[in-house]
Amino acid sequence: MTGSEFLMQFMSGLTTAMIYFLIAAGLTLILGVLKIMNFAQGGIYMLGAYMSYTFIKLFGGTNYGFWLTLAIAPILVTAFFCVVEVFLIRRFYEKPAIYILLMTYGVLLVTYDLARMSWGWIIKTAPMPPMFQRPFEIFGLFFPLYNVFLIFMGFFIFFFIWFIINRTSWGKIMRAAADDREMTAALGINVPWVFTAVFGLGAWIAAIGGALVAPMAGLSADMGVEAGIIAFIVVVIAGLGSLPGALLASFICGEVQAFGILVLPELAIAFMYLVMVIVLIVRPWGLFGKPVIIK
Amino acid sequence: MGLKTKRALLVSGIFVFSATFALLSIASMAAAKPLSPIKIGIVQSVSGMVSDFALEDLEGFRVKIDEVNAMGGVDTKDGKRQIELIVRDNKLKPDIAVKNAKSLILEEKVDFLVGCISSSCALAVSEVAKENKTLFWVWDARTHHLTGARGHRYVFRSTGNTxxxxxxxxxxxxxxxxxxxxxxxxxxxxxxxxxxxxxxxxxxxxxxxxxxxxxxxxxxxxxxxxxxxxxxxxxxxxxxxxxxxxxxxxxxxxxxxxxxxxxxxxxxxxxxxxxxxxxxxxxxxxxxxxxECPFVYPGTPENKAFYDAYKARTGKFPSSYSIGGYNAATFIVAGIEKAGTVENEALIDALEGITIKTIAPAKEITIRKCDHQSDYGIxxxxxxxxxxxxxxxxxxxxxxxxxxxxxxxxxxxxxxxxxxx
Amino acid sequence: MSQVIEKNKNRMWLWLLITTGFFVLMPLWAPEMWLHLAIEIFIVALFAMSLNMILGRAGLPSFGHACFYAVGGYAFAILVVKLKLPAFIGLLAAPFISGLFAVIIGYFSIRLTGIHFAILTMGFGQIVWAIAHKWYSFTGGDDGITGIPIPAILKQPEVFYYLAFIMLIVSSAVIKVVQDSAFGQTIVAVRENRERVTFSGLKVWHHLLLNFVIAGFFAGIAGALLAMVNRSVFADFGYWTSSAAVVLMCILGGVGSFVGPMVGAVIITLLEHYISIYTYYWQMILGCLIIILIMFMPGGICGYIQEKLQKNEPGA
CATH class of the missing domain: 3.40.50.2300 (Response regulator)
Structure with missing residues (x-):
């Protein structure tokens, strides 16, 4: 294998990693702050993709149409899921975990059929914006420009959430509410709305992940199921709720996938699971998680 | 609204819901018509990953059945009989396909079974068909085991295989x-x-x-x-x-x-x-x-007639899946007309070695007698x-x-x- | 107070007798399809009851329970097809193999609670699914194992009906005995207050692990029975949606009650069978059902009825 082929494969792995991260980051945030598992996350991602498909088509597949879509479509999906949070999920934060698990599963099923009803059965794909229809050259190698954009967006989303959580007063409130609800409420902060905001932010990230994937992949209602599993595996490897962990886990999964298929192509389907098995046996609480062992 | 009323509403809702379902199912069981139509049970994955292909081949199948029904039905010894289709969704899961096949045979009393887009579904239903001595016609599941090592008297396939x-x-x-x-x-x-x-x-x-x-x-x-x-x-x-x-x-x-x-x-x-x-x-x-059939393949009149009928029915143009469904229905109708009955053993004998014309480039398809596999070209x-x-x-x-x-x-x-x- | 309990107990026995009688006599008059549905219900009910030992009694939200179901099915299929053992040996051995898997998975996950437990069990469940889905030479991969030979007599639905029924009755009796024993009471005590039980000097996680293994054992029986009745077994039995479906049954029926999971199994099985006849959008209906259930009847149907009964009993 030559150096340039190595670099190509590495960049491919990075693209995969960023898609994994975009899918899993929202779930990580929700897990970390709200301490709930959101099965509907895959459904949000799928709706984000379908919604972008509609808007990109609406704007005629132009460049500015693509930017407008990125701004509008995820927000619409987020708004819908904020309503879901307020009416269906909010009241169960203090109840046993099983209720929210099952509730979000129910929401996932409804989302799935809603997409089939609204967009029909036939698979879809959004046109690639013209500005990305050329290669990007580095060290004499060519990559699709969109993949480079995707990698950039992955890092951008990471720093964006990291900044919100660690460097803004909003983030402080979120962290406080996650640590101690009652104390935060006693300080006069409307905790339920903080939670809705966190849920909304998590949904927005998943929806934007879907929106970014829409021009480069085929869309079907089932894409959410696959995405849900990817998000799940990434957060397990990362340690529940750790954002840097999710980035690292995505990176490991992506690169293991990219180089693994060169050596053992017939195991392509299993690499993510293999990484998960190793992590579960060595560090059951994940790479960046805190041990939560109870005697 | 008080909590109690809400709950009462809910409970009564559930009762009405289940009662309706019970009544509907009883009604569907009790409905026996005098000159009974031929019943074909369809086990198909109309939800799940392959649903759009499954629906396309189902529509193609229906176009042929509609044609036959519009002409008064299919000729049998007892006169013309209409054809009725009963579709069950197996959600792309082979165990549900097994249940659906049993339910179609036992509850709906279908004359035979068709369908299955996924190989695992086809293999599983094939076992049910074998046990119940019921004809099972497949056209979209492609595993060569279906008519190969795992084949038997009651299973047929009108497309190619892997x-x-x-x-x-x-x-x-x-x-x-x-x-x-x-x-x-x-x-x-x-x-x-x-x-x-x-x-x-x-x-x-x-x-x-x-x-x-x-x-x-x-x-x-x-x-x-x-x-x-x-x-x-x-x-x-x-x-x-x-x-x-x-x-x-x-x-x-x-x-x-x-x-x-x-x-x-x-x-x-x-x-x-x-x-x-x-x-x-x-x-x-x-x-x-x-x-198996490219789009706008040289427009023979039959070809165009099918495209128009399909377009009129679904508002879309057909794919090779739809044509696969159409071929399957053509085979079955030809078989019933040849046997003059839907009695399964006689029908199977009639279907062995049967040849039909198709609108696909292959022109003719024959079911081979020994393994019930068609020689559909590509x-x-x-x-x-x-x-x-x-x-x-x-x-x-x-x-x-x-x-x-x-x-x-x-x-x-x-x-x-x-x-x- | 004690009189009321006595009265309820008598009433319970009466109901038990009526339902048992109904099911014993069912093959005499019911159409064959009902028997097939009933067999499926018995199997799924046993599966749901085994989950309730973890979900309801121990209060641990398992989202990977279907993997024991699948392991049971695969163990049966592989023993019978590959090793050519008689079916009844397969049926005997399958639950032990499931139990063995439960030991391994339980060892890692049982020390966790709540969401962490859910995610870890789901993770292990997915791994088992991935192995079954991928290991073509051993599990048949995604084609599964079909055409499992079983004794000719069991191919008659009436005979299999009684086999499944007896398995359900015996298993639920054993589960009942386990739940009412000191061991079972300890599990409930752990659910209510884990710390207190720990301070009392009991090795909590030994108890929980044993409970987890027993649950896996019975899920294995259910899986083996399903493989027998379908003559086939597929990796999808162990997929996480299968686990979610059985969690739904437990919650719908009511986790706090012994018969709850069975009630849930009956309703979901019938609903799924009949809904999908009338619509392609069955997931929408199932999803709405889940949402309505959790919003308005979090205690499940049996919890709801119990609540009603307690309110109506004067002096209770």
Whole structure:
């Protein structure tokens, strides 16, 4: 294998990693702050993709149409899921975990059929914006420009959430509410709305992940199921709720996938699971998680 | 509204709900008509990953049945009988398919079963059919085991199978100058069978065949970039694939950015209408497509009549899946007319060795007597932009006959004997 | 107070007798399809009851329970098809193999609670699914194992009906005995207050692990029975949606009650069978059902009825 082929494969792995991260980051945030598992996350991602498909088509597949879509479509999906949070999920934060698990599963099923009803059965794909229809050259190698954009967006989303959580007063409130609800409420902060905001932010990230994937992949209602599993595996490897962990886990999964298929192509389907098995046996609480062992 | 009223409402709602269901099911069981129609039970995956293909082939089947019903029904010894279709959704799960098959046979008292788009579903229902001595007609599940090692008297298939597809592709490449091949197939039983068939076929017809890379992405992969770069660095001349649906779509879109199709001859199995239509102008020119019936295949009157009937029924143009469904229904109707009855044993005898005309390029299809497998041929063509259509169509269509790609009856019988030992 | 309990107990026995009698006599008059549905219900009910030992009694939200179901089915299929053992040996051995898997998975996950437990069990469940889905030479991959030979007599639905029924009755009796024993009471005590039980000097996680293994054992029986009745087994039995479906049954029926999971199994099985006849959008209906259930009847149907009964009993 030559150096340039190595670099190509590495960049491919990075693209995969960023898609994994975009899918899993929202779930990580929700897990970390709200301490709930959101099965509907895959459904949000799928709706984000379908919604972008509609808007990109609406704007005629132009460049500015693509930017407008990125701004509008995820927000619409987020708004819908904020309503879901307020009416269906909010009241169960203090109840046993099983209720929210099952509730979000129910929401996932409804989302799935809603997409089939609204967009029909036939698979879809959004046109690639013209500005990305050329290669990007580095060290004499060519990559699709969109993949480079995707990698950039992955890092951008990471720093964006990291900044919100660690460097803004909003983030402080979120962290406080996650640590101690009652104390935060006693300080006069409307905790339920903080939670809705966190849920909304998590949904927005998943929806934007879907929106970014829409021009480069085929869309079907089932894409959410696959995405849900990817998000799940990434957060397990990362340690529940750790954002840097999710980035690292995505990176490991992506690169293991990219180089693994060169050596053992017939195991392509299993690499993510293999990484998960190793992590579960060595560090059951994940790479960046805190041990939560109870005697 | 108080909590109590809410609950009372809910409980009464549930009661009404279940009572309605109970009544409906009793009503459907009690409905027995004087000159009873022929009942065909359809086990199909109308929800789940392959639902759009499943619906397309179902519509094709219905077009034929509608034609027959509009002419007063199908001729039997007792006179003309209408045909009624009862569809059950198996959600792409073989265990639900088994339950549906039982329910269709026992509750709905269907005369025979058709359907199943996935191989695992077809294999599972095939067992039910064997046990209940009920005819089971398959046209979209492709596993060659269905009519091969696991075949029996009660199962038929009117399309090709994985074995035939792989060998047809190999026959196509026999005289071509390419020697370096790479394969990319979805990692589940369908992709694996297609891989085996192609590799075996190539080895038997082309001694200088060299497999430089094989890739096994998961069904439903969102990101093919690692596979694309891996294939590129193996430097094959031909990439052959059995990916379908969103997988094929995603692969083509992502590979386009790497200039993949300028460097490599890409041959896609069943990349016909179900892929060309949704991809629209995003498709790439000069991709080689294997399909049983290319879109706008030379417009014979029968061909056009079917396209119009299908368009009138669904508002869409048919794909090779729809034509597969149409062929299957044509076979069944021809069989009933020949036997004069739907009594399964007589019908099976009538169907063995039967030949029908098809609108597909293969022109004629015959069910072989020994294994109930059809000799449906396949075609290969090149994608090209066409100003008349919003999607790409195929040009330079070549026909690859089906019969030479089939295993011999002796081979099949030896396999069956080994399986049943 | 004690009189009321006595009265309820008598009433319970009466109901038990009526339902048992109904099911014993069912093959005499019911159409064959009902028997097939009933067999499926018995199997799924046993599966749901085994989950309730973890979900309801121990209060641990398992989302990977279907993997024991699948392991049971595969163990049966592989023993019978590959090793050519008689079916009844397969049926005997399958639950032990499931139990063995439960030991391994339980060892890692049982020390966790709540969401962490859910995710870890789901993770292990997915791994088992991935192995079954991928290991073609051993599990048949995604084609599963079909055409499992079983004794000719069991191919008659009436006979299999009684087999499944007896398995359900015996298993639920054993589960009942386990739940009422000191061991079972400890599990409930752990659910209510884990710390207190720990301070009392009991090795809590030994108890929980044993409970987890027993649950896996019975799920294995259910899986083996399902493989027997379908003559086939598929990796999808162990997929996480299968686990979610059985969690739904437990919650719908009511986790706090012994018969709850059975009630849930009956309703979901019938609903799924009949809904999908009338619509392609069955997931929408199932999803709405889940949402309505959790919003308005979090205690499940049995919890709801119990609540009603307690309110109506004067002096209770």
């Amino acid at each position: 074995w035939m597809n792989g060998h047809a592709a190999a026959n196509y490449f026999k005289d071509k100058p390419y020697t370096r091949y790479a394969l990319i197939n979805p990692d589940y039983s369908y992709g694996r069978s297609q891989y085996d068939a192609f590799v075996q076929g190539m080895k038997s017809v082309k001694p200088d065949f060299k497999l430089v890379s094989e890739q096994w992405p998961k069904l439903g992969t969102t990101d093919f970039t690692p596979y694309i770069t891996a294939l590129l660095s193996a430097k094959p001349e031909v990439v052959y694939t059995s990916m379908w649906g969103t997988d094929a779509m995603t692969f083509i879109k992502q590979a386009k950015g790497y200039g993949f199709f300028k460097k490599i001859k890409y041959v896609g199995l069943f990349h016909g209408m179900p892929l060309l239509r949704p991809m629209g102008q995003e498709m790439v020119e000069d991709i080689y497509v294997l399909t 075609t290969i063509g090149k994608t090209v932009k066409d100003p008349n259509w919003p999607w790409f169509v195929l040009k330079d269509v070549e026909i690859i006959p089906g019969a030479p790609t089939m295993r011999t009856c002796d081979q099949i019988m030896t396999e069956r004997a080994a399986e049943n030992k």
